[in-house]
Every structure is written in C-alpha cells, then in structure tokens.
Amino acid sequence: MLSKRTLVNPCPRLRPETDNLIVLAGVPERLVTAGVKLSLRGLARRWKVLEDEIKTLNRQLEALVPESSTPTCRDQPSNNQLRDQ
Known part of the structure; x- marks a missing residue:
C-alpha cells in the first residue's frame, strides 16, 4: 500500500486545463477530469x-x-505514527 505522503506529494503539481470549470460544461469527460485535478x-x-x-x-x-513525565503521556502514538498507518 502506498503511504499518504506518496499519494499526496504529486497532487499540488496537478495542472487542470482550466481553473474555470464553466467553460468545460459541454464536455463532461474533460469537466470531470479538470474538477478532480482542481480538488x-x-x-x-x-x-x-x-x-x-x-x-x-x-x-x-x-x-x-x-x-x-508520566509514561501514559509520552507512550501514546504520535501524530506522525498515526499518519503513516
């Protein structure tokens, strides 16, 4: 299974063909692709x-x-450990 980081890192570089989805209203396939990329x-x-x-x-x-400090505080899984699961 891919890590969250592996999945997320390329996403900010996605380039939809337009930021104005209204211009793609007549072309459903391109509209969906552009919308997903923007999201x-x-x-x-x-x-x-x-x-x-x-x-x-x-x-x-x-x-x-x-x-x-008390072990119960320090021994809890960190956010980093929970995130990478």
Missing part, C-alpha cells in the same frame, strides 16, 4: 499546511513535556 490539488495543499502545523505543534509539545 486534489487544493486538498493536497491543505494537507501539507496541516502536516507542517502538526510538526510545529509536536516540537513545541516535546519541549514542554519533559522526558520524565
């Missing part, structure tokens, strides 16, 4: 922004929660 591109960009935010917050939490 995947937008979702991938949002995913990457959220991933960066999660990494930043995780670094801040790791700095705030000392190693000697």
Whole structure:
C-alpha cells in the first residue's frame, strides 16, 4: 500500500486545463477530469499546511513535556505514527 505522503506529494503539481470549470460544461469527460485535478490539488495543499502545523505543534509539545513525565503521556502514538498507518 502506498503511504499518504506518496499519494499526496504529486497532487499540488496537478495542472487542470482550466481553473474555470464553466467553460468545460459541454464536455463532461474533460469537466470531470479538470474538477478532480482542481480538488486534489487544493486538498493536497491543505494537507501539507496541516502536516507542517502538526510538526510545529509536536516540537513545541516535546519541549514542554519533559522526558520524565508520566509514561501514559509520552507512550501514546504520535501524530506522525498515526499518519503513516
């Protein structure tokens, strides 16, 4: 199975033939393809922004929660581990 990162990385580079889907209203095949590309591109960009935010917050939490804290807090799966499943 491909990782999420492998699936998401190419999506921001997708280039639909137009950003104005109305001009493709009479050509359903091209309309669907352009719509899917636009949607995947937008979702991938949002995913990457959220991933960066999660990494930043995780670094801040790791700095705030000392190693000697309760094991139940430190032993929980990180967002990175959950994301890669």
